[in-house]
Amino acid sequence: MKQLGESTWIQEGPTNIGFIVTGNSTVLVDSGNDKESGRKLNKLLKEREWILKAVLNTHSNADHIGGNDYLQRNLGCEIWTPEVERSFTEHPELEAAFLWGGYAPKDLRNKFFRAKPSSVTRAIKEGDEIEGAGRIISLPGHFFNMAGVHTPDGVLFLGDCLFGEEILEKYGIPFIYDVESYMGTINRIRDMEARWYVPSHGPVVSDIAPLADKNLHFVEKIESRLLELLSEESGFERILKGVCDSFDIKLNAGQYALAGSTVRSFLTWLQDRGLADYSFKENRMLWSRGEQSPPV
Ligand SMILES: [Zn+2]
Known part of the structure; x- marks a missing residue:
């Protein structure tokens, strides 16, 4: 105490x-x-x-x-x-x-x-x-x-x-x-x-x-890693893997749920600022960069 x-x-x-x-x-x-x-x-x-x-x-x-x-x-x-x-x-x-x-x-x-x-x-x-x-x-x-x-x-x-x-x-x-x-x-x-x-x-x-x-x-580190990953059109699993690899995270079911939820929230945050967007192609949800360019 x-x-x-x-x-x-x-x-x-x-x-x-x-x-x-x-x-x-x-x-x-x-x-x-x-x-x-x-x-x-x-x-x-x-x-x-x-x-x-x-x-x-x-x-x-x-x-x-x-x-x-x-x-x-x-x-x-x-x-x-x-x-x-x-x-x-x-x-x-x-x-x-x-x-x-x-x-x-x-x-x-x-x-x-x-x-x-x-x-x-x-x-x-x-x-x-x-x-x-x-x-x-x-x-x-x-x-x-x-x-x-x-x-x-x-x-x-x-x-x-x-x-x-x-x-x-x-x-x-x-x-x-x-x-x-x-x-x-x-x-x-x-x-x-x-x-x-x-x-x-x-x-x-x-x-x-x-x-x-x-x-x-x-927050900035996660954001910039996501923006890098989004320069290639990507599904959620690739994005999650990319972020986790760069932070040296080994996923298990619990980490997958926690980190996965956080990455989804980041994608929404990027989309709300025009930095990311998604489209559906052949029944896959694919994320890419939005119309806005990221702040320097
Ligand atoms: Zn706590």
């Missing part, structure tokens, strides 16, 4: 978990991967005699809501999420269906893509003041309607709106649902004053600008 402010702690791990403690009520920021993570968090709360009021889920990915069910069943806590994320939290089978674009194969029907469902008791949105815990900030882009929280003691929980440098280097393609919003969110965060910035995956930083630049740089 690392203390970041008078009333804010984090437990660092594969997913960093926040503890915002006011009086005798504690708000957790996310609940980790699974039941085991819920059990560990319960133990930590007991040791410190902190009473869990709510889990505030930044978004509905399984690595953020996985402990909800255990904590809600054992401690009767509330669950707070933004709308849309709420639907995925209550119906976690939507995650794999969304990533796959159909009924997902069995490799996507495991706990990494499908958390246990939990009951959301409050929908949170931009500007909400959470008694003692801080103000909600909307962080769309990585997922549909992600949110962060800015605590009164100056800690900014960022969810997955940006990733630690090591994570970026390791995975190459961060998961992005809406590229335009993703970049808008990073630019917004870069201008926000905080004592500590907490990405869910990666170390806490006190200066956000270098990390924001690094994350934006990855």
